[in-house]
Amino acid sequence: MVEETPWQQALRYANRANPYPFYEELRRTPVARQPDGSYVVSTYREVVQLLHDPRVTSDQRKRPDTPSNPFEATIITEDPSEHDVDRRRMMRHFAPPECPQTIADFEPEIRRVFGELLNDMKGKTRVDFVDEFAFPGPVTVICKVLGVPLESIPRFHGWIEAALDGLDFGPEANDPEQQRRTAAVPDQVAEFRQFLAGLIDQYRKQPGPGMFSGMVNDGGPEGLSQQSIVRNAMLMLFAGHETTVNLIAHSVLNLLRHPDQLEKLRRRPELIVPGVEELLRFESSVQFWPTRSALEDIEIAGTTIPKGAPIFLAYGSANRDPERFENPDRLDLERPDNQHVGYSQGIHYCFGAPLARLEAQTAVGEFVRRVQNPRLVEDPPPYRRNQIFRGPRHVWVDIDGIRD
Template identity: 50%
Template sequence: MTSHSVFERILDPSGRADPYPLFGELRHTPVARQEDGTYVVSTYREIVALLHDPRVSSDRRNLRSAAEAPDLALSFIGLDPPEHDRLRRLTMRHFGPPHSPGTVDGLRPAMVSLTTALIDGIAGKRRADLVDEVAYPLPVAVICRLLGVPVEDEPRFHAWADQIIETLGPGEEDRAERERERQAVAHELKSYLAGLAEDRRRQPGEDLLSGFVTYRGPEGGMTPQEVVATAVLLLIAGHETTINLIANGMLTLLRHPDQLERLRAEPGLIVPAVEELLRYEPPVQLVSSRVALDDITIDGTTIPAGSPIVLALAAGSRDPAHTADPDRFDLCRARNEHLGFGGGVHYCFGAPLARLETQIVLAELVRRLRNPRLAADPPPYRPSPVLRGPRHLLIDYDGVELA
């Protein structure tokens, strides 16, 4: 990519290891128009305002020059109220309060058991890839269990999810090609999930997919297309972001050994530690699917109706106008209001699950690994500018404590 603007340099994979100086430059112009007509918003106050502005749509079919509707258009992440609200309620009914309040916490024993087994699995080594051997297997197993995907099919959907993630991102110049690639992969994933949903219609279980296909209430139920689109969303979002949060988290702790040792000595700090990681090294760096429904003036700049909007969440969470000393990693940061899970009606659906998974895994890694240290820094990163995280995270260590 030939880079010109600050935002184009952020999109360039060569800078994936440390985009934060560029995000700092980006904040100098809180609302920056790009050559393709996209408006990039990078400061905390302005991002929060747009996350809660009903004139900002999540449905790309509202673009002034709309291309094909994205693959996730029928899932609630790609819809606006009231359609968004209906689908999100139908999905949440089987996942969290008020109808299923114990779903996430009920998974805690299984998460702890699997985490223990995964760390036991690297006990006989002195070098491990924490992405492949720990950060990836746990969230994948959990989302498979929640949705009712057979564990033996996990490698198939992981490959599909990987390909879809790598074609997501802002910018219009190669959008048509990325859309074609994503459509082809999404067709395979959707066909698989449609078959699984049909199995659940005939023989329901206790999983989310069974709930989606069988529930009928005052608002009706999900159509077959909505069931598949929602399952695609949850499968991808339910593990990709958590893998990155765990990997980014351990990488950050290893780069700050004083903070790692403090966490080892005070394990109760794991809750604020994960919140600080969500601010400092968020797995979701950009929200690139917003569209202005009307002319919107913000920070003195008017975004015309129909224009694409990118919200640079990672820049906003490190905005010095919002957070003191934002480039310092601090386990005990006071009033840690971050954008790690977005905000507004599209606040991350799976936030409680991602928090719990990350708290469990990082706490156990910190407790059990003896003298862990990075084997390579920076590690190799996945190319996506939207969901940022290491492709591998090699560490050396002197052993593993007993569980």
């Protein structure tokens, strides 16, 4: 039996709750070739270097093997100049300079959404802070931002979950049960695409609130095509659906695991801003991204990544690199110089980072302020299957009540 590499072990579902010992071993070889010919980059300095290296492509069409992926042909899988043009077309409906107040204007609604979720917990003594808080809050917000009807959440949630469960980059990819999940992905993605295409057609006929309508009815010289709008709409719902959910769920989990930090945040609520950055560093919502490859031979950390080779930049490992972060396995809400890569860096820096930060700051701040005497029921909790968007499936917490 062939011994598995640390990367292969980190990707096994049994190790989803704690991949960090395998990341620690992986960092001994900062750029490590895998049996399938891919290269995993696990140290902070090298990850950041390659995030800014134009010899690294995110466009799967430039790879010899061109794998199937739900995120194909979106801004996150494009290179300049195509990427720059499409991202600019989208950003003008979401962020400065054209829409400087979009995120700030949503703050009262975000507070209302999370406040009502906590109000709904009154009278309960046990709560699942994934199903009842970390999931419905961000998904409600992203639907309002994009212009997706809230009543459609159960439908697209099922498609997204099934599609993500079908992605496996580790040694279990060929297991019969995983192959069954993988075989279901094209149908799930096709249904999701059809749903969004129908919604976008509706906005073309009758404009409404939200970013999708703005993109569809953009009368500027650089309007997005229908196909591009649908593909990027899928990306925004995928990413907005998963990353902030996992950030909030992990934040609740890790504050309860570190009662000294929870109490510090309770005493000093102004620490919520640096605190959320530390919580994201500590548990990266996106562990790696699977679409990058080398446009030419790249010499880095004593290794040559050959032209055409797939490259996995392991954000989850880089954010625990002791060469960059002192005592990286310690949660420190006052950590100085916390330049993590939880939202990536370079041209593919997370499109929705400002919104995610505001949601997490609001949700975690209100959790700390209002939830009385929270105690973890199960640790570690069960995790979802997906390796990219790593997060707990449930976080059960016993509570004494909810403050007003």
